[in-house]
Amino acid sequence: MYVSVKGGEAAIDNAHRLLADRRRGDRSVPALTLDQIAEQLVLGVDRVMSEGSLYDRRLAALAIKQARGDLIEAIFLVRAYRTTLPRFGFAEPVDTGAMLVERRISACYKDLPGGQLLGPTFDYTHRLLDEALDGDPEVEPGETREGATEPVSRIADILGGEGLIEEEISGNDEPDDINQTPLEFPLSRAMRLQSLARGDEGFLLALGYSTQRGYARSHPFAGEIRIGEVEVEVFMPELGFAVPVGRVQLTECQMVNQFKGSAKVPPQFTRGYGLVFGQSERKAMAMALCDRALRAGELGEDIVAPAQDQEFVISHCDNVQATGFVEHLKLPHHVDFQAELGLVRTMRTQFEQAESAMENKEAAE
Amino acid sequence: MTARTQASSYNFAYLDEQTKRMIRRAILKAIAIPGYQVPFASREMPMPYGWGTGGVQVTAAILGPDDVLKVIDQGADDTTNAVSIRKFFERVADVETTTRTVDATIIQTRHRIPETPLREGQVLVYQVPIPEPLRFLEPRETETRKMHALEEYGLMHVKLYEDIARNGHIATTYAYPVKVEGRYVMDPSPTPKFDNPKMHMSEALQLFGAGREKRIYALPPHTEVVSLDFEDHPFEVQRFDKPCALCGGGQVYLDEVVLDDRGGRMFVCSDTDHCESRRAEGLRGELLGEVAQ
Amino acid sequence: MQAEASALDGGFAQPVFDAQATFRAIMDAMARPATVMQVDPRAVPPAPLQSLAGAIACTLIDPDTPVWLDSVLGDNEALRAWLAFHANARFVEAPAGAAFALVADPSAMPPLGRFAQGSQEYPDRSATLILQIESFEGGAPLTFHGPGIKGTASMAPLGLPSDFAGQWDENVSRFPRGIDLILIAGDAIACLPRSARLVEGEN
Known part of the structure; x- marks a missing residue:
C-alpha cells in the first residue's frame, strides 16, 4: 500500500539530533574547548579565517568544532555569519612592509637585509610520525632572534630600486569590493585578488601546480614569503586621521616571474601576489601563481591554459559555492527525472517501432 | 531594534x-x-x-x-x-x-x-x-551577455532544431x-x-x-x-495516460511512485496541496477505491 | 539648530518594517504599471519633499546609489541634511551619474534621455526617477500597454513635462535600455517602467 512521503519535519529534527550526538562522540572523552582548537589546530583555524573571510580566531575555532573538523563546512559557517554583519567602515590598506615578521624567506637571494628567518615552519622537518605526541610531552619555549621587533624591507622594493621589476602603481580609484559588486568579466585585478584570497586552497594549489607543469609556464621565483602581524587602521573622519583598531596575522607571497618584454616594455620581472589571513603559506604561494597566470591578458601573453582563464578560475574557486552546488544533487529531483523518464520511454517506443518496421520490411523482401 | x-x-x-x-x-x-x-x-x-x-x-x-x-x-x-x-x-x-x-x-x-x-x-x-538559458551552449558569461544584448538567439534555435533532426522532436523536458x-x-x-x-x-x-x-x-x-518552438514542431507539454491515483485529478503533473520491485507503479499528483484539496472535496482516485464524482 | 532638529526627525519609526511595507508598495506598482495605488507614507521629510517620496528615498537609497536632486530640492540644505542622515544619501551634480533622481518639479526637469540609460549588456544600470506630480487626474490622459498591464491602463498625471508623451516614446524605443519612473502625488503612487508602452493614437 502506498504511503505518501510525509514527516519531512520530524525526519529533519531527528537528523539534527543524531548529528549533534555524533559530533560530541564518546561522552567519556572530554569535549574539545575552543581554546584547544585555537591554540593547537592553528593552521586549520587560519584556513577557516582566510577562506571564511573573517578574522576571528574564536569564531573559526567554534566553526571547526561545530563542523566536526570539516574545514569547508566550517568556512561555510563563518561566511554565513560574516555576511550578516553590518559594515562600520573600511580599513586603510595594511602596510606589509611594516610587518613584524616571524618568518621571512626569499629564494632569490642567499642573504639580504633583514636576513632569512625560517620561523615556525614544517619545511625542514622529517615527516616521521611522533608517537610522543600521543601524550603531552614537555615542550621547550621557542626562541626568536634578537631584533625581530624591527620591520624588514620587502624584496620587491629592493628589486624595484634597480628598475628590474615592474612597478606596481596603486590607482587612486577605490578598489571594487566582491561583497558589494556582482562579478563582471573581465575583472579588475582587485576583484581577482579578493576572489583568490578567499578561494579554495586545494583548487588554487592544483591550478598553481599546473602552471609549473607547462600549462601557462611563468618561470616563478619565490621572491619573498613573509608571515607576521600588521596593524589595521581605520580613518576617522571625526578625528581627521587613521587610528589603529587591532592587529592581524598575515602571510604574504611575492612571486617574481620572468618576462621577456614587449615592443613597449623592456625585459623585466613581473609579479604574482598572494595575501591571506594567518599562517597559510601554501595558499599564499598558490594564489600568487594564479594571480600571475591571470595577468596574461594584461601582459600580452597568449591565453592557452585553464589557470589563465578568468571566468574559469574565478567562477569556480569559491568552495562554499562549489560544495553547495555539487551537493545539491542530493536534493530530490524527481519532477525533472519524471520528465526525462517519460521522454526516454517515448523515444524507446519509437525506436522499437522503427526496428520492428524494419524487420517486417526485411521479412517481406 | x-x-x-x-x-x-x-x-x-x-x-x-x-x-x-x-x-x-x-x-x-x-x-x-x-x-x-x-x-x-x-x-x-x-x-x-x-x-x-x-x-x-x-x-x-x-x-x-x-x-x-x-x-x-x-x-x-x-x-x-x-x-x-x-x-x-x-x-x-x-x-x-x-x-x-x-x-x-x-x-x-x-x-x-x-x-x-x-x-x-x-x-x-x-x-x-x-x-542563463544559453549557458550549456556557451559556457562564457562574456559571450552569453553579448548574445542577450544583441538578441542573438540563433544558437538556441540550432540546438532545438538538432534535437528535432535527431529525435523527431525537441528532447528538452525541463528548464525549457x-x-x-x-x-x-x-x-x-x-x-x-x-x-x-x-x-x-x-x-x-x-x-x-x-x-x-x-x-x-x-x-x-x-x-x-x-516557449520556443518551430512552426512544424509546435511546443507540447507532457501528458499522462492516467489521472492521479489518489484524487483522480487529470491535466496535472504526476509523480511516478514505484510500489514494489516487480514493476508495480502508480501516478499521484506532484502538487500535494492540489491533491489534498481535491480529496477534501470528496474526490477520489483509483487507489482510494472511489471513482471521482 | 532648527535645521539639525529636522534632519534627525521624520525618518522611519520602525526602519525594518517601514522599509518593507514601502518597498512592497513600490514593487506592486512597478509590477502593475500605470496603475495608481494608495500607500501609507511612513516618513516626514522637510518640505518640499513629500512624505511618500521621503519614504521611498529611505527605502531604496543608500551610499551605493548616487542621488540627483532637481534645483527645488537641491537648494534646500535642510532636505539634503535629512536625506544624508536618513538614507546616507550621496549627491551628484550630473543627472547621468545618478542611480536615483528626486524631482519636485517634473515640468522643468532635464529630458529623460539625460539620465543614465544603462548599456545594452547591462540595461539595469539605469536611473530610477522619483517624480512628485500634482495629481493623477486632470492632466493629459495617457494610456499604456505592456507587461504587467491587463489590456490597457490609463491615467492623467498632472505636472509632467508638456512633451512627456514624446519623451516617453523615445525612452521606450531604447528598450532594453531606458529609465524607469516612480510617480507620486500625496499618498498615491504609480510606476512607469520602460516596458510600459503608450497606446498609439489614444494619446
Whole structure:
C-alpha cells in the first residue's frame, strides 16, 4: 500500500539530533574547548579565517568544532555569519612592509637585509610520525632572534630600486569590493585578488601546480614569503586621521616571474601576489601563481591554459559555492527525472517501432 | 531594534537592511526589464548554494510580517528542503506559513508551479540553479551577455532544431527556454515544461533568484511568455495516460511512485496541496477505491 | 539648530518594517504599471519633499546609489541634511551619474534621455526617477500597454513635462535600455517602467 512521503519535519529534527550526538562522540572523552582548537589546530583555524573571510580566531575555532573538523563546512559557517554583519567602515590598506615578521624567506637571494628567518615552519622537518605526541610531552619555549621587533624591507622594493621589476602603481580609484559588486568579466585585478584570497586552497594549489607543469609556464621565483602581524587602521573622519583598531596575522607571497618584454616594455620581472589571513603559506604561494597566470591578458601573453582563464578560475574557486552546488544533487529531483523518464520511454517506443518496421520490411523482401 | 527576532541576534528575515535594499533595487529593475537577468551581490546564506539561496534572498527581501508564506519543492510542501526553508522563515521572520496555495501571499518554489491558478497579489519566487538559458551552449558569461544584448538567439534555435533532426522532436523536458515579451530568452528554472504555459499571462508576479550565480529576474503579471518552438514542431507539454491515483485529478503533473520491485507503479499528483484539496472535496482516485464524482 | 532638529526627525519609526511595507508598495506598482495605488507614507521629510517620496528615498537609497536632486530640492540644505542622515544619501551634480533622481518639479526637469540609460549588456544600470506630480487626474490622459498591464491602463498625471508623451516614446524605443519612473502625488503612487508602452493614437 502506498504511503505518501510525509514527516519531512520530524525526519529533519531527528537528523539534527543524531548529528549533534555524533559530533560530541564518546561522552567519556572530554569535549574539545575552543581554546584547544585555537591554540593547537592553528593552521586549520587560519584556513577557516582566510577562506571564511573573517578574522576571528574564536569564531573559526567554534566553526571547526561545530563542523566536526570539516574545514569547508566550517568556512561555510563563518561566511554565513560574516555576511550578516553590518559594515562600520573600511580599513586603510595594511602596510606589509611594516610587518613584524616571524618568518621571512626569499629564494632569490642567499642573504639580504633583514636576513632569512625560517620561523615556525614544517619545511625542514622529517615527516616521521611522533608517537610522543600521543601524550603531552614537555615542550621547550621557542626562541626568536634578537631584533625581530624591527620591520624588514620587502624584496620587491629592493628589486624595484634597480628598475628590474615592474612597478606596481596603486590607482587612486577605490578598489571594487566582491561583497558589494556582482562579478563582471573581465575583472579588475582587485576583484581577482579578493576572489583568490578567499578561494579554495586545494583548487588554487592544483591550478598553481599546473602552471609549473607547462600549462601557462611563468618561470616563478619565490621572491619573498613573509608571515607576521600588521596593524589595521581605520580613518576617522571625526578625528581627521587613521587610528589603529587591532592587529592581524598575515602571510604574504611575492612571486617574481620572468618576462621577456614587449615592443613597449623592456625585459623585466613581473609579479604574482598572494595575501591571506594567518599562517597559510601554501595558499599564499598558490594564489600568487594564479594571480600571475591571470595577468596574461594584461601582459600580452597568449591565453592557452585553464589557470589563465578568468571566468574559469574565478567562477569556480569559491568552495562554499562549489560544495553547495555539487551537493545539491542530493536534493530530490524527481519532477525533472519524471520528465526525462517519460521522454526516454517515448523515444524507446519509437525506436522499437522503427526496428520492428524494419524487420517486417526485411521479412517481406 | 524591535525587528531583531527573539530566536537569535539576526535581523528580521535574516538579511541586514543594506543587503535587502540592494536586492530590492535589483528586483525593481528586473520587473522593469522582464526576462533580463539583473546581477546582484548575492550573499552567503545559512543554507548551501544550490539549495535555494537565491529564492531565499528574494523572499527575505520582500517578506513582511503580514505575509503568509508557502514553500514547495517538487510541488510538495513536505519535502525536506521545503520544510527546512519554511522553518528558516518561521524562525527568522516569525511569519505565518501555510501549505494552501490559495492562502499564500508569497510562494517559494523549486521545480514546480502550483496547479491552482495564481491570483493577483500573489508572488511566486523561484529558486534557480543556472539562470542563463544559453549557458550549456556557451559556457562564457562574456559571450552569453553579448548574445542577450544583441538578441542573438540563433544558437538556441540550432540546438532545438538538432534535437528535432535527431529525435523527431525537441528532447528538452525541463528548464525549457521561453521568450519573454518577444525580447529576452529566459530560463524558467528546472520546472518541467508542463508548467511553462502557467507562466504566460499569469495574474501573479513571478520573481526568480539565483544565489550562486548572483542573478535576479522577473515576470510581471500579464506578461507574454512563449516557449520556443518551430512552426512544424509546435511546443507540447507532457501528458499522462492516467489521472492521479489518489484524487483522480487529470491535466496535472504526476509523480511516478514505484510500489514494489516487480514493476508495480502508480501516478499521484506532484502538487500535494492540489491533491489534498481535491480529496477534501470528496474526490477520489483509483487507489482510494472511489471513482471521482 | 532648527535645521539639525529636522534632519534627525521624520525618518522611519520602525526602519525594518517601514522599509518593507514601502518597498512592497513600490514593487506592486512597478509590477502593475500605470496603475495608481494608495500607500501609507511612513516618513516626514522637510518640505518640499513629500512624505511618500521621503519614504521611498529611505527605502531604496543608500551610499551605493548616487542621488540627483532637481534645483527645488537641491537648494534646500535642510532636505539634503535629512536625506544624508536618513538614507546616507550621496549627491551628484550630473543627472547621468545618478542611480536615483528626486524631482519636485517634473515640468522643468532635464529630458529623460539625460539620465543614465544603462548599456545594452547591462540595461539595469539605469536611473530610477522619483517624480512628485500634482495629481493623477486632470492632466493629459495617457494610456499604456505592456507587461504587467491587463489590456490597457490609463491615467492623467498632472505636472509632467508638456512633451512627456514624446519623451516617453523615445525612452521606450531604447528598450532594453531606458529609465524607469516612480510617480507620486500625496499618498498615491504609480510606476512607469520602460516596458510600459503608450497606446498609439489614444494619446
